Amino acid sequence: MFRKEDMASFPEVSAIQTGLGKEAVVRRPAFVRKPALWLMVLGLAAWLLGPAPGWGETLKVTQSNQSLYPSADFAGTPIGPVPMGAEVSVVEKAGEWYKVEYQGKTGWLPRQAFPAPQTGSKFPLGGILFGGPVKETKSDEVALAGKGFTPEVESVYRQKHPEMQFAQVDRVEANRVDEAQMQAFIKEGGLRP
Amino acid sequence: MRRQLIWLLLIISAPYLVVGCAGVDYVSVAHSGLKVAGKAVEASRPISDPEEYYVGRAVAARILSTYPLYQDTQLTLYVNEVGQTVARKSSRPNPYRGYHFAVLDTTEVNAFACPGGIIFVTRGLIKTCANEDELAAVLAHEVGHVANKDGINSISKARWTEVLTTMGTEAAKQFAGPAGSLVTLFEGSIDDVFKTIVVSGYSRSAEAAADQDAVNTLSRAGYDPGAMAALLTKMAAGDKGSGGIFKTHPPTSERLAKVKAQGAEGPPSKEMATRTKRFQSQKL
Numbered sequence: 240m241f242r243k244e245d246m247a248s249f250p251e252v253s254a255i256q257t258g259l260g261k262e263a264v265v266r267r268p269a270f271v272r273k274p275a276l277w278l279m280v281l282g283l284a285a286w287l288l289g290p291a292p293g294w295g296e297t298l299k300v301t302q303s304n305q306s307l308y309p310s311a312d313f314a315g316t317p318i319g320p321v322p323m324g325a326e327v328s329v330v331e332k333a334g335e336w337y338k339v340e341y342q343g344k345t346g347w348l349p350r351q352a353f354p355a356p357q358t359g360s361k362f363p364l365g366g367i368l369f370g371g372p373v374k375e376t377k378s379d380e381v382a383l384a385g386k387g388f389t390p391e392v393e394s395v396y397r398q399k400h401p402e403m404q405f406a407q408v409d410r411v412e413a414n415r416v417d418e419a420q421m422q423a424f425i426k427e428g429g430l431r432p
Numbered sequence: 433m434r435r436q437l438i439w440l441l442l443i444i445s446a447p448y449l450v451v452g453c454a455g456v457d458y459v460s461v462a463h464s465g466l467k468v469a470g471k472a473v474e475a476s477r478p479i480s481d482p483e484e485y486y487v488g489r490a491v492a493a494r495i496l497s498t499y500p501l502y503q504d505t506q507l508t509l510y511v512n513e514v515g516q517t518v519a520r521k522s523s524r525p526n527p528y529r530g531y532h533f534a535v536l537d538t539t540e541v542n543a544f545a546c547p548g549g550i551i552f553v554t555r556g557l558i559k560t561c562a563n564e565d566e567l568a569a570v571l572a573h574e575v576g577h578v579a580n581k582d583g584i585n586s587i588s589k590a591r592w593t594e595v596l597t598t599m600g601t602e603a604a605k606q607f608a609g610p611a612g613s614l615v616t617l618f619e620g621s622i623d624d625v626f627k628t629i630v631v632s633g634y635s636r637s638a639e640a641a642a643d644q645d646a647v648n649t650l651s652r653a654g655y656d657p658g659a660m661a662a663l664l665t666k667m668a669a670g671d672k673g674s675g676g677i678f679k680t681h682p683p684t685s686e687r688l689a690k691v692k693a694q695g696a697e698g699p700p701s702k703e704m705a706t707r708t709k710r711f712q713s714q715k716l
């Protein structure tokens with residue numbers, strides 16, 4: 240209980256003298272007393288826990304065979320290739336396309352060129368509160384990591400079916416055309432790059 | 433101020449206090465809940481691009497156990513150049529590991545699009561083509577099937593549901609082993625795709641869509657979009673319904689009517705002679 244003489248040091252607290260001679264203390268909520276401070280705290284929390292913004296972030300290209308396009312459309316002539324593992328700066332996100340800067344060039348890459356965007360907060364609150372992710376066994380990884388048909392599955396299948404011509408498939412996949420050769424072929428045929 | 437600090441500490445430590453009171457088992461229960469939630473999300477997902485790629489490789493391996501590869505390096509390179517030219521103008525220019533084209537050593541008139549981007553064209557079908565633009569039309573049609581995921585979508589829904597269930601079932605891990613179960617389902621998926629693209633063929637609507645895509649792709653790449661109609665006209669004349677592409681595709685006259693309705697006929701470009709010349713220089 241507060242005494243009357245203590246009230247001087249707590250201006251935000253008002254005391255009501257009751258008819259029974261007892262004092263009831265009414266405290267105004269903190270957000271009423273200092274709204275600006277609490278707004279700042281809430282804003283900071285929203286910034287910390289909110290989804291990460293897309294603009295200005297650097298993303299790594301995780302798919303092979305990617306090209307920078309002048310507009311958000313595959314029909315355009317590619318500006319140039321962007322190798323897997325390249326880091327690009329995101330300028331803008333528009334549906335299925337990201338406008339990016341790469342090696343001084345600005346162009347568009349399809350969203351599939353990047354890992355699936357994270358919709359969670361910048362800081363793993365769940366991890367902070369409940370600990371880190373569960374460490375799965377390797378068999379768990381095969382079964383649960385969203386990779387149903389994997390190289391491991393193919394490997395077992397190949398052992399079961401030696402008659403399947405996987406070596407020939409590897410040979411077919413080795414069929415590649417050098418980009419300079421492609422450009423020469425397209426130019427010679429009067430085609431569009 | 434001190435009271436506020438106490439409340440703040442209480443809020444932050446509440447989860448730890450709850451867990452601490454109830455014992456460590458609640459942590460694993462919480463994690464199990466998260467895992468179950470993850471599996472529920474997993475159970476509704478479509479086939480991913482890498483999964484499509486591995487199914488496509490196996491389908492290609494099965495086709496190559498039936499038809500041998502044509503070993504002409506020059507022709508294989510040329511088919512890849514034409515194929516890549518149209519693929520980069522398709523609605524799906526960048527599948528997981530890109531497009532790869534190869535020639536099958538058979539007189540049968542046919543072409544196959546394996547899921548993920550491996551495309552086969554037979555020597556017989558190349559011989560049917562009069563020029564590069566018609567070969568481009570064949571390859572653009574097959575690229576259309578890959579872009580529209582017609583091959584991978586022929587895996588039965590029931591089988592894919594079973595794949596997802598197996599992936600999410602702890603029992604499978606403990607008793608049958610996930611690899612064993614998944615390999616069996618992998619085999620079944622390959623059967624589904626192989627039967628569709630080699631034996632029964634795609635639906636008429638899928639073929640019509642691939643024809644339409646091919647015309648658009650040819651136009652964007654700079655090829656004569658009329659090459660599709662020209663090729664179909666030639667095939668319609670020889671359409672005996674006997675085998676190969678005639679067995680797995682709708683009547684050519686029906687396809688031709690739809691392509692012509694698309695208005696896909698244009699004047700030949702001045703470079704067409706160059707393209708025809710390099711097509712005719714290939715050894716078949």
